Amino acid sequence: MSRKLRKAFPAHIWLQRHAQVALSSLGRLSRNPLSSLMTCAVIGIALALPVGLHVMLHNLQQISGSWESGASISVFLKQRVSDEEASALAEKLRRHQRIQEVQLITRHDALKEFQRQSGFADALQALDYNPLPNLLFIQPKTDFTTPEKAQQLVRELRLLPEAEIVQLDLQWVRRLQAITIIAQRGVVVLTALLSMAVLLIVGNTIRLEIQNRRTEIEITKLIGATNAFIRRPFLYTGFWYGLFGGLIAWSLVAVSISLLSGPVATLAQLYQSGFDLSNLDAETALTLLGGSSLLGLLGSWLAVGRHLSAIQPS
Amino acid sequence: MIHFDNVSKRYPGGHTGLSQVNLRIAPEEMVFLTGHSGAGKSTLLKLIGLLERSSGGQVHVNGRNLTRLKNRQIPYHRREVGMIFQDHRLLFDRTVFDNVALPLVVSGLGHKEIGRRVRAALDKVGLLYKERAEPVTLSGGEQQRVGIARAVVSKPPLVLADEPTGNLDPELSQEIMDLFSDFNQVGVTLLIASHDIALIRGMNKRILTLSNGALVADSKTEGRDVT
Numbered sequence: 140m141s142r143k144l145r146k147a148f149p150a151h152i153w154l155q156r157h158a159q160v161a162l163s164s165l166g167r168l169s170r171n172p173l174s175s176l177m178t179c180a181v182i183g184i185a186l187a188l189p190v191g192l193h194v195m196l197h198n199l200q201q202i203s204g205s206w207e208s209g210a211s212i213s214v215f216l217k218q219r220v221s222d223e224e225a226s227a228l229a230e231k232l233r234r235h236q237r238i239q240e241v242q243l244i245t246r247h248d249a250l251k252e253f254q255r256q257s258g259f260a261d262a263l264q265a266l267d268y269n270p271l272p273n274l275l276f277i278q279p280k281t282d283f284t285t286p287e288k289a290q291q292l293v294r295e296l297r298l299l300p301e302a303e304i305v306q307l308d309l310q311w312v313r314r315l316q317a318i319t320i321i322a323q324r325g326v327v328v329l330t331a332l333l334s335m336a337v338l339l340i341v342g343n344t345i346r347l348e349i350q351n352r353r354t355e356i357e358i359t360k361l362i363g364a365t366n367a368f369i370r371r372p373f374l375y376t377g378f379w380y381g382l383f384g385g386l387i388a389w390s391l392v393a394v395s396i397s398l399l400s401g402p403v404a405t406l407a408q409l410y411q412s413g414f415d416l417s418n419l420d421a422e423t424a425l426t427l428l429g430g431s432s433l434l435g436l437l438g439s440w441l442a443v444g445r446h447l448s449a450i451q452p453s
Numbered sequence: 454m455i456h457f458d459n460v461s462k463r464y465p466g467g468h469t470g471l472s473q474v475n476l477r478i479a480p481e482e483m484v485f486l487t488g489h490s491g492a493g494k495s496t497l498l499k500l501i502g503l504l505e506r507s508s509g510g511q512v513h514v515n516g517r518n519l520t521r522l523k524n525r526q527i528p529y530h531r532r533e534v535g536m537i538f539q540d541h542r543l544l545f546d547r548t549v550f551d552n553v554a555l556p557l558v559v560s561g562l563g564h565k566e567i568g569r570r571v572r573a574a575l576d577k578v579g580l581l582y583k584e585r586a587e588p589v590t591l592s593g594g595e596q597q598r599v600g601i602a603r604a605v606v607s608k609p610p611l612v613l614a615d616e617p618t619g620n621l622d623p624e625l626s627q628e629i630m631d632l633f634s635d636f637n638q639v640g641v642t643l644l645i646a647s648h649d650i651a652l653i654r655g656m657n658k659r660i661l662t663l664s665n666g667a668l669v670a671d672s673k674t675e676g677r678d679v680t
Contacts, residue, residue, distance in 0.1 A: 152561055358542050361502075362603070363532035364559045366525075452504055 157371075164375040175380075178344050182337050182384025182431065187391035189330040190419070190427055194392060196322055197423075198416055203315045212289065214275040214296055215304040222247070225273040228301055232277065237292055242276040249274060272303060334434055337384065341377050341438025348376065349446045357452040366447060373443045374436060381435020385428040392419055454480045454611055454642045455501060460510035462496050462666075470496035471666045473510070478644065480610070483637040485653040486646040488663035494646040497663065498613045501644070502534050503527050515610060532560050535604030537614035541596045543588040549575070549599050550584040556607040574606040575599075578632060594625040601629070605636060612636065614645040618652065626652055 168175040216225055222245050229243040249271045254260045279292055289307055296305045349356070356369055400416040407414035419427075455478040462470035471493045478484050486494050499505040500512055503519055512519040515533055522530060535556075543552050553574055557567045575581045578598040588596055597617060604612055614633070618626035630652060637643055647653055653660060662670035 149563075152563055155564070156558075156561065355544055355546075358544060359555065359559065360528070361504075361531065361536055361542065362556045362559055363528045363530075365528045368528075368559055453499075 160371050161375045164372045165379055168379055178380055179383040179387055181340055182380060183387025183391060185333045185336050186384060186388035186431055189326055189333055190388055191392045191395055192326045194396060194419055196319060196326060199319055202414060203312050211308050212277040212293055213306045214277060214302050216273040216301050217303045218272060220273060220301045229275055237280055238277055239280045240278040244274040244276060246271045246273050337434045338438040341380050341435050342442040345373050345377055345439040345442040346446055353450055356450045361452040369447060370443050373439050377435040377439025378432050381432040385431030389424055389427055454478050454515060456513035458511040460507045460512055462500060463508045469666045474668050476668060480642055481640050483643045483658045485658055485660045486644060487648055487650060487653060487660060492663040493666040494663055495615055498615050498646055501613055502536050503530055532607060533609050535609040535612040537600050537604045537617050539616035539619040541600040543596060543599055545588050549586050549588060552588060552599055553602045553606050556603060560607060570606055574602040578602045593620050597629060601632060611642045616647055618649060630656055
C-alpha cells in the first residue's frame with residue numbers, strides 16, 4: 140500500500156513562494172537588460188499596431204457620430220415653382236411636427252451667392268435666365284435626426300408635388316460608417332494575427348530559456364521538484380514579457396497620438412470643428428495591459444508544456 | 454527499506470542493465486555496491502530514485518511499490534531519497550546556501566525553518582563558513598560535501614550515492630566515508646556505489662557485487678547461494 144505522498148503547503152508559504160518567484164524571474168530579466176528589452180519591444184510594436192488603429196477608428200467614429208446628429212435635408216424645388224409658392228410651402232413645412240426649422244434659399248439669393256463665390260460672375264451674366272432652383276433647407280427636430288427617421292421624412296418630402304430632388308446630407312456619413320465597420324473588422328483580424336505573433340515570440344523566447352537552464356531543471360527534478368514548481372518561474376517570465384510589452388505598446392500609441400493631435404486640431408479648425416483627437420482611454424489601456432500579460436502567460440505556458448516534460452534527469 | 458524482486462532492466466537496443474536481481478536492504482543498513490564499470494551499479498541506483506523504471510520485476514522502496522507509482526508522484530518519492538552524484542550536480546549560479554536549501558524550497562518549507570536546517574546540514578559537513586560562497590570557488594572535495602549536505606538536509610530515510618569519491622584522493626575519500634558512517638549512526642539507510650574496493654573493504658560493511666547486470670556476491674550471505 141502506498142502512503143499518501145502529497146502534502147499541502149500552508150497558504151502563506153504558497154503566497155511567499157509566488158512573490159519570491161515573481162521577483163526572482165523579474166530579477167533574471169533585469170540581468171540581461173538588452174535582450175529582455177528587445178523581446179518586450181517586439182511584443183510592444185506588434186501590439187501597438189492594432190491598438191493604435193483601434194484608437195484612430197474610435198476617433199473617426201466620434202467624428203461621424205457628431206455629424207450624423209446634425210443631419211439636414213435639402214429639398215430642391217422644381218423650376219416652375221415660383222418664389223411665392225416656395226415661401227408658402229416653407230411656411231407650411233414649418234408647422235410640420237417633425238421639422239425644427241425651414242430655411243428658404245430663393246433662386247435669386249442662390250445665384251448671387253454663386254456669383255460671389257464661384258468666380259463665374261461674367262459667365263453667369265451671359266445667361267438670360269437663372270438656372271438655379273429654389274431650395275428649402277430643412278433641419279429635422281432632434282428626435283428625428285437618426286438615419287432611419289430622417290430617411291422616413293425624406294420619403295414623405297419626396298411626395299410633395301413641388302419637390303424635384305430631396306437629398307439627405309447623410310449619404311457620405313453612412314458610407315463612412317460602412318467603411319469604419321470594415322476597418323473595425325480589419326482591426327479584429329489584425330489583432331488576432333499579431334496576438335498569435337506575440338504568443339510565438341514569447342513561446343520561442345521561453346523555449347530558449349528552458350534550453351539554457353536545462354541542467355538546472357534536471358537537478359531540480361532530481362531533488363523532487365514537481366512540474367508545477369519548475370514551470371512557475373517560466374510562467375512568471377512570460378507574464379513579465381507580456382506586461383512590459385503591453386506598457387511599451389501603450390507608450391508607443393500615446394506618443395504617436397500626441398504627435399498627431401496638433402496637426403489634427405489645426406485641420407479641425409479649418410473645418411470650423413472643435414474636434415480633439417482623444418488618446419487611449421483607461422479601459423482600452425487596461426484591456427491592452429491585461430491582454431498582453433495574458434498572451435505572455437499563455438505563450439510561455441505553451442512552450443513550457445511542450446518542452447519541460449522532455450527534460451528528464453539521467 | 455529496499456526490496457528487489459526479480460528486477461530486470463533492458464534498454465532499447467537490447468543492452469541489459471540488470472537481470473533478475475533479488476535484493477533486500479533493511480532500514481538503517483549501510484551497504485556498498487561494487488562491480489566493474491557497466492556492471493549495473495548506476496542502473497540499480499536509478500531504479501531506486503525512479504530516474505528509470507524497471508522493465509520486469511517489482512521494486513519496493515520505503516514500503517512503496519515503485520512499479521505502480523504514477524509519474525506525477527515521482528517528485529514526492531524523490532524527496533524521500535537523498536541522491537549524491539560523482540559530478541556533484543550543483544547549481545553554479547547560486548550560493549552554497551541556496552544549493553543546499555533547494556530540497557527544502559521544493560517541499561515548501563518556511564523561510565526560518567530552511568535557514569535553520571541548511572546551517573545544520575552545512576555545519577555537519579564542515580562548510581558552514583562557506584555558506585555565501587559560489588560553488589566554483591570550492592575544491593572538488595568541498596563541492597562533494599555541499600552535494601552531501603543537499604542530499605541529507607531534508608532528512609530523508611534513504612540516501613543513495615553513485616561513486617561519491619570517484620574524483621577524490623584517498624584521504625578526502627575516507628573523510629566522505631566517515632561522514633556517511635555518521636549519518637548511518639543516526640538511522641539513515643545508505644546505499645553507496647563505488648569501485649574503490651580497498652576503501653569499502655576498510656569500512657567493514659555489507660558489500661553487494663554486480664557483474665553484467667547480475668548480483669554475483671553479497672558479503673552478508675557469503676557462502677550461501679545468491680540467485
